[in-house]
Amino acid sequence: MEERAAVSALDGLMERNCSLIQEIEQDLARLTVAMDQTDTDPDTMSVFSYPEQQDTETVDRVMDLLNSSDPSSVRLDEAKAEQILSLANNMLLLISSQTPIIKSFTKSYSSEVCLDPETAHPKLIISPRGDSAIYTDTWQQLPDLPGRFDTTLNVISLQGFSFGHHYWEIDVTGKTYWELGVTYPNIPRKGTTEDCWLGRGDESWCVEFFDGEYTAWHGGVPHQLPFTKRFCRIGVLCSFPAGLVTFLEAENMTPLFSFCAGTFSDCLHLALCPGHDHNGTNAQPIVICNAPSPTSDL
Template identity: 55%
Template sequence: MLLNYQQHLQRQRDVVTYRMKKLAAKQVEIAEKIRKKYEEMKRVLDEDLRITLTQLDTEHEATEKLMEQRIEECYHLTQELDQELSNISAQVTKQEADIQNPQTEKRISDTLMLTDPDLIQMDEFKNKQLLSLTINLLLFIRSQVPVTKKLFQSYAADVVLDAETAHPKLIISPKGDSATYTDTWQDVPETPSRFETTLNVVSQQGFSEGRQYWEVEVSGKTYWELGLTYPSIPRKGREEDSWLGRGKESWCVEYFNGDYTAWHGGVQHELPLLAGRQFTRIGVFCSFPGGLVCFLGADTMTPLHCFCAGNFADALHQALCPGHDNEGTNWKSLKICDASRSAPVL
């Protein structure tokens, strides 16, 4: 019976190894599909290629990252199966092994289910829309709005800030569409969801599927942070723990005195090519199926930074920080805009 179980585990190991090969083949297949999308778009309108294909680049990177995660999971499982097979081989001669290991069987079943290549797809809906909008770009080229802008506008989300989460030095408008810093500590109820150590506020509603795009007016400000966060972001305790992008719970782009920095997991990504650039609006796009968080200068759809998250572990909320007064230069509000309408082209 031990020999039979040993053979069973060997067959299961072969299945997992074959799954790794299937995932690798799927990775190549997706890369080939994306390459063909490049060629199609080049034939349609080469002038708009750079901005439009930035979206495909980030989706490709996110998909590859997800594939690598799945292959690594399979690899670790094969290592564990090799060890268990070795242990069983040693136990066969002693007749001391249990016939079945339910935990191993469940691990194999769960991994095979999670790593099914058919469950990993490109964001085909977005790709088809990109191609369709590119083909029809000449119909609205006079408006000087890139094709990517039209696509993102179709994902415009209604964002309402949750005053119950706002730091006491923030004034949230009655409509929940702006946040303003004040030196005065406001008399507001103490709630578990309220930020106490950093000037943050998050949206009332989160989302856990589909694609969403939102824009914030940042003109006239010298300091701000915008991004997305899980509900689990710390609200109390050490100040650094609550800053956007300093933990694994959030992603953000920060602007301070002319310099842009992207943050996630405490890792900063300086964006020197953007130094000195000023935008009227900043756009934030998130694709749940694509595992993307993208930041753009919404005036001209200039890419600022894209994070390829792979998988999101929870619902996401929009988050912002209007920053302190910065020596009297940063009193203006951060205002959420109607992302379905274009900002003035600079």
């Protein structure tokens, strides 16, 4: 009810402002015509020179309108200021109260995934459950499979999805560098081509955290994000009907960035990059929070 009342009040203010603007434009047009006539007729004195020849009513109305629309002249008494502050606080409380509902609704799209060790870079250790990846400085002697990343520290999920809505949460607590997102299965995986990095080609979408800054990537185009806090858990929401990939701060459901792909041309896999350990500052694993339980069938 308060929201509707606020919207109604704003609509009324907008209508009055539009009316004032129209009146000002009409009055200024009349004044312009009068001044033009003065310029073309030397015998006619300026409308501002002799009050008895001025359209004093028009001038007064214009000045009143200009004065009334000057923001610096607006003064609120204490009661009105308290009402506005109370309304703003109530709206913030209303928005905050919806967070549990939004979180519950979003989590209803949770889809279990596990990481595919046959796609993991040889310097990544994948947990037995497939729910985490951690960097090791040792190059593991693993089969050089066609699907394995050999330059970028990437790993993708075993499961791919081609319809519906899907949501995953990834724990990045204690990390100073990570990348996560979704990708088509045809993302390049061999060599030093830039397209092997998440978000650098048209096959993947990601958010990256590096050196205290967040950046969203797709098609090689970076989007700097206005966040500085080191988040602990990131949500990834993928909607095939909407063609949408959205990244969230999972605790408060704060939107970080959304990509509108329109229509996905292939199935999507969750993709992760835990990054190098950076002299021990980024040694923590990157963990999928809704991985399958030990008794689940993959």
